[in-house]
Amino acid sequence: MDKSLEKQLILWLRQQKSICGPMLRLSVALACINAVALVAQSWLLASVLSDLVLNGVPVSRHMPELLVLLALLPLRALLAWGRERAGFEAGLRLRRALRGRVLDRLSALGPAYIRSQAVGSWASKLLEQVEQLQDFYGRYLPQMTLVALVPLLILVSVWPLNWAAGLILLGTAPLIPLFMVLVGMGASDANKQHFQALSRLAGHFMDRLRGLSTLRLFDRAAAEQQAIENASEEFRHRTMAVLRLAFLSSAVLEFFAAVSIALLAVYFGFSLLGHLDFGHYGAGVQLGSALFVLLLAPEFYQPLRELGTHYHAKAQAVAAAEALHSLLEGELHTPAPGEQPLPDSLAICAKDLRVMSHDGQCLLGPVSFAIADGEQVVILGPSGAGKSSLLNALLGFLPYEGSLTVGGVELRDLDMAAWRAQLLWLSQEPQLLHCSVRDNVAMGRPLSDAEIWALLEQAHIAELVRGLPQGLEQILAEQGSSVSVGQAQRLALARALAGKGRLLLLDEPGASLDVDSERLVMDSLKQAALGRTRLLISHRLDELNAEDTVLYLAQGQLQQQGKLRELALADGPVARLLAQEDAL
Structure with a gap:
């Protein structure tokens, strides 16, 4: 040494x-x-x-x-x-x-x-x-x-x-x-x-x-x-x-x-x-x-x-x-805790945004875009384009340079606990805890049995839970190994829906699911997205609506953005993706 x-x-x-x-x-x-x-x-x-x-x-x-x-x-x-x-x-x-x-x-x-x-x-x-x-x-x-x-x-x-x-x-x-x-x-x-x-x-x-x-x-x-x-x-x-x-x-x-x-x-x-x-x-x-x-x-x-x-x-x-x-004590870039109260509007605006890793490398950017309150947004792009990095920055897990505002207030200045209380998060690899079904869904929230069953119904997993020997008190194995990937995803969806947040962040929630499970999860998400802002990372174009706003990322840059119906008629990567899918 x-x-x-x-x-x-x-x-x-x-x-x-x-x-x-x-x-x-x-x-x-x-x-x-x-x-x-x-x-x-x-x-x-x-x-x-x-x-x-x-x-x-x-x-x-x-x-x-x-x-x-x-x-x-x-x-x-x-x-x-x-x-x-x-x-x-x-x-x-x-x-x-x-x-x-x-x-x-x-x-x-x-x-x-x-x-x-x-x-x-x-x-x-x-x-x-x-x-x-x-x-x-x-x-x-x-x-x-x-x-x-x-x-x-x-x-x-x-x-x-x-x-x-x-x-x-x-x-x-x-x-x-x-x-x-x-x-x-x-x-x-x-x-x-x-x-x-x-x-x-x-x-x-x-x-x-x-x-x-x-x-x-x-x-x-x-x-x-x-x-x-x-x-x-x-x-x-x-x-x-x-x-x-x-x-x-x-x-x-x-x-x-x-x-x-x-x-x-x-x-x-x-x-x-x-x-x-x-x-x-x-x-x-x-x-x-x-x-x-x-x-x-x-x-x-x-x-x-x-x-x-x-x-x-x-x-x-x-x-x-x-x-x-x-x-x-190392010089790792960590998002500084802010204290600003959460604004009424959750409109997101990025200007010359660069998402950084903790060791100072640029993972995405510079990119600029705006997401209105209640807008339905889909983030497309190949692997490694920076899609998950963008969501991690919005979650407050990665530092950034430039400007990323929520309701006109810099994200880094917001009270992160209040901000995350407005987020409903669902990833492609849900983490279930080694505890009961009730605790996995409630996550410390004071929910009644009726409320938990309503969430399970909304996530299309209630029938499975009723069939368990101990119902809501059934202890799940480590890492959720006692249930299938699709079942774990739907339990995680019920957990996400238990929140009262207004911003839905979805990182390819159907990537590891079979066709039936994916259809059930996406149907529940469409219902959950009503009245909320939604940011969805997806590789599947058949799940999109013509009025969805698309952000197409590639090589760490924002190459196209706009309504899907407009981008489908314009020359660009989104139109080529749609053509490839139609050919299949």
């Missing part, structure tokens, strides 16, 4: 710690209190052992000290538990907040952006990558503070007793972070590749799972199984690479910590034997002070060792933050 990008991501991660509230500070405070209790415990233990060994003092003389030692043991355990709990709570708050921000961002970007990536990759971002930030905030960040405070506290306690021991601690301490950095230099890249492999595997598996019937039909199931196996094997290799780095980092830290403690033990051993005579302040090296320093020595290196253990958490967090940062 580029170093400048890594620094930017680390800075972004640190900026998010305010979300954790006081829990990070509480975790550090409890760890510092634990360190003070450790120093006191080591001092008491060294003093008691020195008196017992050298002076032969009976144990009964040290009962107060022993009672304090016994009290410090559960106290330190409680402090350690509190520190872990506070760190976990800090990470939990962060993960909840980030997942909420990701969902809010995706809601603002809209379906057009979400469909640009595989469903599995979004699941990976929301679950796996956000989850990998837990240890960074719960352990790594508090440990960074403890690395400075705890060794300093121990040095302050050791230096007045023996400056040589203090120098050994001070001189050997930098070896651990030095080699930790050297070992961890490749950890960030390894974790980035690990997350990329996970995202590819999740997206690949989800897409193949959803298309399993098609794969079997074309005898590609075995080949795709091999592809998933290869992707899984790649992910296994990436995972093992990360684990190797983590184990190597721990081994290096343990080695240098052991060497440093061994130096102290050798120094005190030779000093007590009389072979070394320096480091003390004139009174010689005493057994009590030697025991005290040796008891504290492992704890002096422990924060550094724990930081090394959690260093891979930093690498994981940086790798996970790359995708999250680009989503949450």
Whole structure:
């Protein structure tokens, strides 16, 4: 990973710690209190052992000290538990907040952006990558503070007793972070590749799972199984690479910590034997002070060792933050929320309109047209002409340049919730939820049973629902797999008709239907369009009326517009389409 990008991501991660509230500070405070209790415990233990060994003092003389030692043991355990709990709570708050921000961002970007990536990759971002930030905030960040405070506290306690021991601690301490950095230099890249492999595997598996019937039909199931196996094997290799780095980092830290403690033990051993005579302040090296320093020595290196253990958490967090940062902070063009009230007229006017993608590419335009309130409009054109992009812009899911007004007010300035309340939307791929028929139709609206049955009758699906074992309470399977495409479309139509909006947006509603289902759906739509403005994307000319207004799009441009009866007599693509259909 580029170093400048890594620094930017680390800075972004640190900026998010305010979300954790006081829990990070509480975790550090409890760890510092634990360190003070450790120093006191080591001092008491060294003093008691020195008196017992050298002076032969009976144990009964040290009962107060022993009672304090016994009290410090559960106290330190409680402090350690509190520190872990506070760190976990800090990470939990962060993960909840980030997942909420990701969902809010995706809601603002809209379906057009979400469909640009595989469903599995979004699941990976929301679950796996956000989850990998837990240890960074719960352990790594508090440990960074403890690395400075705890060794300093121990040095302050050791230096007045023996400056040589203090120098050994001070001189050997930098070896651990030095080699930790050297070992961890490749950890960030390894974790980035690990997350990329996970995202590819999740997206690949989800897409193949959803298309399993098609794969079997074309005898590609075995080949795709091999592809998933290869992707899984790649992910296994990436995972093992990360684990190797983590184990190597721990081994290096343990080695240098052991060497440093061994130096102290050798120094005190030779000093007590009389072979070394320096480091003390004139009174010689005493057994009590030697025991005290040796008891504290492992704890002096422990924060550094724990930081090394959690260093891979930093690498994981940086790798996970790359995708999250680009989503949450990236320069993606999102329609800005407006606050203007909805005008009485829903007349639509576009002037030099350019519909843009979220990454700034022009999908349609420039185009100019006007749609009167209550007008029936059909949008024609080949695939890729920009028809769906235009509807996505009207839905507020895509940003635009130029002018797109509703009743004389710019769409971007309107209160989007009030605007969408006026829209009745039906696509060629209806999404049914895993809930009851009633909930799928009502979508949270306070509708009575009679109103729901009326909507089902209007959508020509009531007879089917009456035949279900539980009627309106029948739970539909995931993605509406328990009903046919035509039935799903008609249920979605009933849901759309439940709204009170005045603008009907239809994206090829009959594209995936059989002849009978298409006829029923189109008949219902014709009734629903009475008194409303209708924008219909269609490839079928036989569904049009002579008085329909036609917008013909091709290659991102508006090539023809006007009444169908007029365009049928003029030279142009609409007349050629009508001639081709008559020839068939």
